[in-house]
Amino acid sequence: MTIGLEHYLVLSAILFSIGLYGALAKHNAIVILMCIEIMLSAVNIALVAFSRYIVPLQLTGQIFAIFAIAIAAAETAVGLAIIISIYRSRETIDAGKIDLMKW
Amino acid sequence: MFTENQYIWLIFLIPLLSFAVISLILKPFFKNKPKIAGYVTIAAVASSFLLSLWVLIQLIGAPHHELSVPDISWVIIEGGASINLGLIVDPLTGIMLMVVTVVSLMVQIYSQGYMKDDPGYHRYYAAMSLFTTAMLGLVLANSLLLMFVFWELVGLCSYLLIGFWFHRPSAANAAKKAFLTTRLGDFGFLAGILLLYANTGTFNVVELHELAASGMLAGTVLTWGAIGIFAGAVGKSAQFPLHVWLPDAMEGPTPVSALIHAATMAAAGVFLVGRTYPLFENSATALQTVAIIGGFTAIFAASIGLVQNDIKRVLAYSTISQLGYMMLGLATGGVAVGIFHLFNHAFFKALLFLGAGSVNHATKTFDMREMGGLRKAMPKTYATFLIGALSLAGIWPLSGFWSKDEILVKSLENQPVLFALAMITVFMTAFYMFRVIFMTFGGEYRGKEHLHESSSVMTIPLIILAVLAFGSGLFNITGGFGAFFGHGETYSFIEGFFGIFAHLLPWLSLLLAGLGIFMAYAIYNKKWLSAEAMGKRFAPLYKLFYHKYWFDELYEGIIVKKFLIGGIFRVFHFFDSKIIDGGVNTRFVQGFIVRNLFSWFKSFDQKGVDGAVTGVADTTLIAGKTIRRVQTGQLQFYGLIIGMGIIILIASLFLFG
Numbered sequence: 001m002t003i004g005l006e007h008y009l010v011l012s013a014i015l016f017s018i019g020l021y022g023a024l025a026k027h028n029a030i031v032i033l034m035c036i037e038i039m040l041s042a043v044n045i046a047l048v049a050f051s052r053y054i055v056p057l058q059l060t061g062q063i064f065a066i067f068a069i070a071i072a073a074a075e076t077a078v079g080l081a082i083i084i085s086i087y088r089s090r091e092t093i094d095a096g097k098i099d100l101m102k103w
Numbered sequence: 104m105f106t107e108n109q110y111i112w113l114i115f116l117i118p119l120l121s122f123a124v125i126s127l128i129l130k131p132f133f134k135n136k137p138k139i140a141g142y143v144t145i146a147a148v149a150s151s152f153l154l155s156l157w158v159l160i161q162l163i164g165a166p167h168h169e170l171s172v173p174d175i176s177w178v179i180i181e182g183g184a185s186i187n188l189g190l191i192v193d194p195l196t197g198i199m200l201m202v203v204t205v206v207s208l209m210v211q212i213y214s215q216g217y218m219k220d221d222p223g224y225h226r227y228y229a230a231m232s233l234f235t236t237a238m239l240g241l242v243l244a245n246s247l248l249l250m251f252v253f254w255e256l257v258g259l260c261s262y263l264l265i266g267f268w269f270h271r272p273s274a275a276n277a278a279k280k281a282f283l284t285t286r287l288g289d290f291g292f293l294a295g296i297l298l299l300y301a302n303t304g305t306f307n308v309v310e311l312h313e314l315a316a317s318g319m320l321a322g323t324v325l326t327w328g329a330i331g332i333f334a335g336a337v338g339k340s341a342q343f344p345l346h347v348w349l350p351d352a353m354e355g356p357t358p359v360s361a362l363i364h365a366a367t368m369a370a371a372g373v374f375l376v377g378r379t380y381p382l383f384e385n386s387a388t389a390l391q392t393v394a395i396i397g398g399f400t401a402i403f404a405a406s407i408g409l410v411q412n413d414i415k416r417v418l419a420y421s422t423i424s425q426l427g428y429m430m431l432g433l434a435t436g437g438v439a440v441g442i443f444h445l446f447n448h449a450f451f452k453a454l455l456f457l458g459a460g461s462v463n464h465a466t467k468t469f470d471m472r473e474m475g476g477l478r479k480a481m482p483k484t485y486a487t488f489l490i491g492a493l494s495l496a497g498i499w500p501l502s503g504f505w506s507k508d509e510i511l512v513k514s515l516e517n518q519p520v521l522f523a524l525a526m527i528t529v530f531m532t533a534f535y536m537f538r539v540i541f542m543t544f545g546g547e548y549r550g551k552e553h554l555h556e557s558s559s560v561m562t563i564p565l566i567i568l569a570v571l572a573f574g575s576g577l578f579n580i581t582g583g584f585g586a587f588f589g590h591g592e593t594y595s596f597i598e599g600f601f602g603i604f605a606h607l608l609p610w611l612s613l614l615l616a617g618l619g620i621f622m623a624y625a626i627y628n629k630k631w632l633s634a635e636a637m638g639k640r641f642a643p644l645y646k647l648f649y650h651k652y653w654f655d656e657l658y659e660g661i662i663v664k665k666f667l668i669g670g671i672f673r674v675f676h677f678f679d680s681k682i683i684d685g686g687v688n689t690r691f692v693q694g695f696i697v698r699n700l701f702s703w704f705k706s707f708d709q710k711g712v713d714g715a716v717t718g719v720a721d722t723t724l725i726a727g728k729t730i731r732r733v734q735t736g737q738l739q740f741y742g743l744i745i746g747m748g749i750i751i752l753i754a755s756l757f758l759f760g
Contacts, residue, residue, distance in 0.1 A: 002179045024742050032739075099736030 008049035015042035029086070029093040033079045040072045108161075108172045111190055114154045114200065115239035121147035122232035130225040137224035138215075144228045145211045148235055152204035155197075162197040169193050174245075191245035191308060195377055198442060199242040199370075202449045205571070206366035207235045209564040213457050214358040216561035217464065227267060227356070234260035238367040242374065246306035247296045250378070254292065254335065254371065258285050261368045265355040274354035284348040288338020292375075295331020298324065299382075312381040321385060329382045329389035332375060333396075340372025340426045343400040347654055349423055353415040353469075357460030360415060364422040365453035373429045373445050377438045390434050397430025398514070398521030405531040409538070413469045414459050417539050421495065422452060424528060428510055431521060436513030444506035451494040451503060451572035457565055458488035461557040462543060466550050471542040473550040480554035483562045485544045487569040492540050494572045496533035496616045499609070502576030508609055515608065529612050533619025541627035 015038055022035030044065040051061020087093050125140045133139055162168050174189035211231060218227055237256035244250045259282075266278025300306055302324045303314055314320040320328075336342070341349035349369065353360055363369055376383065376393060383389045401424045408420035425448050433441030459469070461484045466474055478485045494501035497508070507529070514522040548554065556562070 001176070020746060024739050024746065095739055096737065098738070101734060102736030 005049055005053040008045055012042045012046040012049070015039070015045065027094045027096050029083045029095050029098070030080075032095055033076060033083070036079075037072060037076065040068060044068050108170050108192070110154065111158060111170070111172055111192060111243065114151050114158070114204075115236050115243060117150050117154075118144075118147045118232045118236040118239065122229050122236060125225055125229040125232060130229070134225075140225045140228040141211070141215050141218075144232050145208070145215075147232060148204060148208045148211055151235070151239065152208050155200035155204045158192060159197040159201060162192065162194065168197075186248060186306065187246070188249060189245040189307070190243045192243070195374075195438060195442060196242055198446055199374055200239065202370070202446055203235065203238050203242060203366045206449050206453045206568075207231075207238075207362060209453060209568055210358045210362045210366075210457070213361075213460070213561050213564040214356075216558050217358050217460055218356060221356075223267065227264075230260055230263045230267070231359075231362070234264065234362065234367055238371065241371060245308055247299070247308060247311075247379075248306040250308075250375070251289075251293065251296060254339070254375075255289065257339070257368055257371055258282060258289065261285075261352070261363060264359040264363075265352045267355050267359065271354070277348075277351035277354040281348040281352050284345050285338040288334050288336070288345050291331045291334025291338075292336075293331075295328045295334070298331060299328040302328075308378060311379070315381045315385045318385075320382075325382060326386045326388045329379070329386050330392060332379050332382070333389065333393055336372035336375045336430075337396065338372070339375070340369050340430070341423050342372070342396050342427060342430060343403055344654075346400065346404060346423050347658060350416050350419040353413070353419055357415065357456060357463060360419070361453045361456035361460070364419070364456060365449040369422055369426055370445055370449065373426060373433065373441060376430065376433050377442050377445075380433065380438050383434070384437075393430050394434035394514075394518050394521055397427045397432075397434060398518065398524050399427070400424065401427030401431060402524045402528045402531070403427075405528045405535065408535045409531060412471055414462065414471050414474075414539060414543060415456070415469050417471075417535055418452070418455055418459060421455075421532065421535065424532065425452070425495070428507065428525065428528070431514055431518070431525060432506075432510035435517040435521075436509060440506075440509045440513055444510060446578075447494070447502035447506045447572075447575050450568055450575050451491040451501075454487060454491040454565060454568035454572050455495065457561070457568065458484050458491060461561055461565065462488075464557050464561070465554050466552050468550065471539065474543045474548070475546040475550075476544070476548035477554065478544040480548075481544075481556045483556060484565065487562075487565040488544070489540060490569045491572050492536040494576075496536050496620065497529060497612060498616060499613060500576070502572055502574065504609075504613075505576035508612065511608055511612055512606075526612065526615060530615040530619045533616040534623050537620045537623035538627055541623055545628050 019035045019038030019040075019042060023032050023039065026032055026035065047061040047065045047068070049061075051059065051064075055061075083093050086098060090098065092098070121143050124143055129136075129140050129143065158170070161170060170192040172190040172192060174187040177186045177188045179185040211228075214227070214231070218224060221227065234257070237253050237260055240253035241250055241257060244253055262278050262282040265281050266275050268274045269278070296306070299311060299320075303311065303320055305311065305314075311320065315325060338345045349364075352363060355363075383393060404420045404423035404427060408417050408424065411417045411420065425444070429441045429444045429448070431441075432444050461481065462474065462477060463469055465477070465481060468474070490501070494503040497504045511522065511525055511529075514525055
């Protein structure tokens with residue numbers, strides 16, 4: 001089997017779909033956060049793969065991926081902080097029950 | 104279809120299939136008939152065993168004792184490396200296949216009785232199948248990369264099985280501890296693999312062997328590569344200083360302990376060193392490291408085993424100690440010596456653990472202080488356990504004697520200091536094993552349970568293993584085991600069986616073992632010497648052993664709590680709270696923004712904006728009231744709408760763009 005661009009993209013698509021499904025369907029806010037991380041990883045794989053196969057001499061996609069990883073870490077930190085404070089005030093992290101912004 | 108020995112792949116693919124069948128078909132659709140899962144696993148392991156037996160027979164007949172299996176191309180990275188999947192079938196593989204399949208088969212059969220009525224029956228057998236797959240794959244793989252894959256799979260399965268009763272916090276913690284501790288060693292293994300790959304461009308074990316033997320691969324690269332691999336082995340085989348996980352791994356079900364200790368996880372480390380032995384052979388430093396760690400671990404763990412009260416913990420420390428012996432044997436005497444001890448140890452240690460499980464089934468405890476007198480109630484368990492203990496203590500002519508003697512001979516030749524430690528360990532081993540025997544089976548019963556012998560599904564594996572523990576040492580009496588590995592001479596059976604007493608060393612080791620047994624008899628059976636008085640007399644030593652040299656406290660209390668949490672994390676905390684919060688908040692935010700900027704905004708707001716805005720606001724309010732019902736407040740509903748929107752956008756791009 002020769003590994004080409006399409007393998008990476010299919011892997012990326014599968015990961016993204018798993019993450020998207022989890023982010024939309026799971027109730028536990030921490031699991032949702034984890035699923036978002038999976039989606040970000042999928043995007044990173046796609047970025048690096050595109051960069052490697054389309055412009056192999058430039059590191060554009062890799063740089064993007066590194067930024068995305070750094071931002072993702074920050075995003076997770078903020079997300080977890082939000083979850084903690086929601087839990088403190090509402091005693092639940094069930095995303096279905098967190099409807100503070102309801103009309 | 105199966106030309107050129109390709110059937111060998113099936114050895115680990117069949118248990119893998121069993122894992123898949125149990126978790127994908129039996130668990131969801133046959134929930135009410137858990138027994139099927141057990142039968143599927145047993146059938147899978149049994150067929151692996153028959154295939155392994157066939158492989159071994161072929162191996163013995165084959166020239167150079169090797170079978171070749173064609174590689175399968177796995178991945179080719181464009182403009183980069185290509186990686187092949189392949190199997191290596193040599194004497195080491197043949198012996199390990201037998202050890203793994205026999206012990207695994209016995210454990211699976213035994214588990215039918217031990218795990219009866221456990222709600223996690225499916226999960227148990229699925230994980231056991233995967234565990235066997237991983238170990239068989241590790242044994243068969245011919246490249247370091249593939250070995251690493253199975254290596255990690257072994258680690259994962261041990262995590263799943265040690266934490267099998269995950270609702271108990273102690274089991275969950277033990278599983279985490281085992282996984283993290285072995286991961287620490289695996290990091291060294293991975294670094295070693297990458298170092299070797301970077302310098303040679305190959306993962307293939309055979310090619311690496313040739314490079315090392317020809318001197319192409321030498322010097323610091325070889326030494327560090329070998330030490331990296333050994334670090335992995337230290338983690339999995341619970342050698343000092345990464346030994347702390349193995350005793351805690353007792354939280355898992357007892358058959359799992361038997362499998363981990365005898366045939367799979369703990370043996371994996373010794374096997375790994377055996378598999379990559381030519382790398383060690385050509386680096387004196389690496390070999391020295393293996394010998395010292397092994398010899399030290401042997402006596403270190405045995406000394407802790409002297410004073411534990413939990414029967415499984417004594418056995419756990421005994422395993423660590425015996426694994427140390429194997430490492431010492433590997434380093435001083437070569438592959439055949441170390442692996443011969445592994446081979447014998449697998450049978451008697453599996454036997455001892457399953458015996459301990461049988462005892463637990465009757466007494467509902469592992470604490471030896473609440474046992475005693477089981478000799479009468481459980482004769483089969485007692486007889487088999489006694490054979491295992493005698494074998495472990497190294498009594499002629501049981502299996503442990505033969506392999507231990509070889510290790511002692513070789514270490515006397517090459518490492519006199521470690522030989523002295525190993526001799527003391529012989530005494531300790533005999534003492535702690537017979538302490539177990541007398542506390543568990545001798546005297547009067549001290550507990551409250553109604554005692555009974557275990558069912559035959561549990562005792563039959565015990566008896567089969569007892570026969571193996573009795574006889575497995577005889578394979579090398581004629582030197583045949585060593586010759587199978589390609590070194591050592593052979594001689595007649597009688598000459599080997601009795602001729603061993605022409606040397607002084609066996610007498611000495613038998614004397615020490617006998618002394619250990621006698622000491623245990625004197626203290627724990629006849630009570631000529633009081634155990635409590637001995638404990639008080641040697642209080643500092645007793646405390647040191649009882650608290651396992653305070654290694655758990657060192658790792659958790661000092662390194663994790665004081666150094667990481669108290670030291671590094673605290674500096675971070677200080678930086679955050681004092682410098683960032685303090686500096687930014689007080690000086691900038693309050694000082695500048697609030698005082699100057701905001702007061703200016705405020706006056707502008709009140710005078711200019713308010714009037715104009717009120718009118719607009721009223722209009723917006725009415726519009727908002729009507730369409731606000733779209734806002735359910737459910738974050739995931741929004742996500743769904745966004746996702747669908749994107750799909751519609753992409754679809755329309757394809758359709759109309």
